[in-house]
Amino acid sequence: MQTTTTSGPRQADTNAVTRFFRATEIDTRLLGMVGALLIIWIGFHIMTDGLFLTPRNLWNLTVQTSSVAVMATGMVLVIVTRNIDLSVGSILGFTGMIMGVMQAQILPNILGFGHPAIWALALVCGLVVGAMVGGLHGLIIAFLGVPSFIVTLGGLLVWRGATWFVTSGQTVAPMDPTFRLMGGGTEGSIGATWSWIVGLAACVAIIAAIVNARRQRKRFSFPRKPIWAEYVIGGIGCVIVLAVVLVANSYHWPVAIARRYAEANGIAWPEGGLEISHGIAVPVLIAISVGIVMTFISTRLRFGRYVFAIGGNPEAAELAGIKTRWVTVRIFALMGILAAIAAAISTARLNAATNAQGELDELYTIAAAVIGGTSLAGGVGTIAGAMLGALVMQSLQSGMVLLGIDTPLQRIVVGAVLVLAVWLDTVYRARAK
Template sequence: MTDMVNTTTTSGPRTAEAGLITRFFRATEIDTRLLGMVGALLIIWIGFHFMTGGLFLTPRNLWNLSVQTTDIAIMTTGMVLVIVTRNIDLSVGSMLGLCAMIMGVMQAKVLPELIGFDNSATWFITLIVGIAAGALIGCFQGLIIAFLNVPSFIVTLGGLLVWRGATWLVTSGQTVAPMDQTFRIMGGGAEGSIGATWSWIVGIIACLFVIGGILNARRQRKRFGFPQRPVWAEYFLVILSCVLILGAIWIANSYYWPINIARRYAEANNIPWPETGLDIPYGIAVPVLITIVVGIVMTFISTRLRFGRYVFAIGGNPEAAELAGIKTRWVTVRIFTLMGILCAIAGAISTARLNAATNAQGTLDELYTIAAAVIGGTSLAGGTGTIAGAMLGALVMQSLQSGMVLAHVDTPLQSIVVGAVLVVAVWLDTVYRARAK
């Protein structure tokens, strides 16, 4: 009897605590899986901060980390849709390299002969040509997969080899440089950042959008008679979102231009050089803004448009989607076309950041892109995945890579860690799906 009383007494607070936590997550509707990824990311950051002697969690490294993540983050938004439909794209790294080389040749060799050097339209024409090339490559692969019934694994594995070889053939293996000055803005750096004032403006606008989105969702739920979140949960989500946004802006504004760049800027603009130096904040990098816009657009496509619903319907049950009248083959073609466009955008950012187009661009990016999508909760079995989760997965992958470089981990060991993380992510996805049944 005593044992029974003790057991009941000790389990009571635990049950109440578990019930409180459960009610909190139900009220706020926070995705626990996404929250787990955030927790894992914080553990990685704190761990590397101690391993690197305090170098990781600094404004400089976090700013560079955000810029370095952009390529994979952009491509992984498209990889989510590819994997959701039970396909795979192993050619994204090679497509990035080919599109980057085409854009490099356009602005360094072709356009100067047609419209002259330093033409204001060079960057725009280059970007359009690169995006068109990516769309054509993706569409070509999608047509083979959809209408010739060749498995996507084989088609894109062939594409990995073909497009990488085509990259070399464009210039016979030569590196193309330099890039157009306006085009380089997409790569970040001192000229490719918007500064402190505009960063705060962007942050405030983002907070207003968050508040407006939550209020609109509440009105829509009331309109259609759906259950609403408690008012305190709405306030909590607004405060949490705004703190995270403004905190990221503060970190970006805490990283200043190097003294030599600041001095040249002061001389060019006739600004007196103070004895203490001139602190000019970088602010948000342009490639980070581009990535955020791509993420918002891809989220809208996948959750608000009919095309997005078709994608998830095909992933959930291809036969049922076909019987429901969905043109599954053309949806597949559009998915791979979209994937090619995203690879071209990522290639433009990569080329702008390097100020050159090289044959090595995009090498192994297919591994990191797929790993980011899987880590972000996209199931290889199809039918499940989120754009936000995949982009967070890209940040996790880049954090691992950047942290290991700062910690002076050997390159072979870095590959071992990345491979192990991918396997563990797939295993966790299998466990999660098994428990969800």
């Protein structure tokens, strides 16, 4: 008796898909997260009657994601080395308050109100304080042997209390006009023309990076991707960049602000109104820049290789001559700097430094890194994944706000998603063995 089966074509299809991912070297976990993000977006868009996937909401979503995305890039390195940092939200609040006091009270009395250097000096002061606080945590963890969980849990309480003592609980406002540009808004965006310039420059950079990587592989006789795979990766990257620019330019200034701008600049108000594009927001550019720098640090510098070596096997890294203690100190100091950058974005966006600033941000930051594929077992994690994880977290929160879901239920959802992400990571690692 002759039998037939369809396993052959199915096997061929599977092999074709497998060959595609192998040739393009696309991270399947990252691709799965992109798919989950698209499902979340489409689901919320349907449930909110078309409010979610609008240029206005997507633009605001990217701005709201920026501060957590910045801190998530540093949390990757912390978790990769099998540590944790529960203090980043409190460091954000403390350094934000320091920057607020410096530019609203101290520096104007020294340099005079409106001095152009006030915002820069305040920012540098915040970055230095962030580095010192993070470095202090790292020293205690590395040289005194206190677990990072305990040290940073203590830091969470200490620096939140210190934030209150800086101004005895008072809110500090307003911020320097130039400093406020880091928070986004109508003025804190680069406009349509510059957005297209940045987008095209990013496309050129993507193509240049692909060409350079191919040359390096050829130089060292490493296997190279098929040329069609390079075209696919480059094309996808450029399409995503230009789509982001298009969405950012599709969100226009509110009518009242556009009218005031026209009156101030002597522009005749047209019959159909004046459409001025926001373009890409400054905090989004800051977050992307931080992501690029952190990716370079983690993948191209010796320090990054040390970080992953420690996370993979701390004892072997020590025996190999890596100064693991000082690497730990530098990781936490870097985490403090990133928390200060996030504080600048948050303070500029609020146009004030408050005592509640950064509360629970440590949980969102850790969740973003874990959802992005950083393993709590150490040794595994990507910067891009963490930033995408931050976007997933903020998308959930933004969608629930549009649906009118209460804050307690929002926290329940975030907690459930975090547990689910850790469980999926456990399953993935078990299957990979």
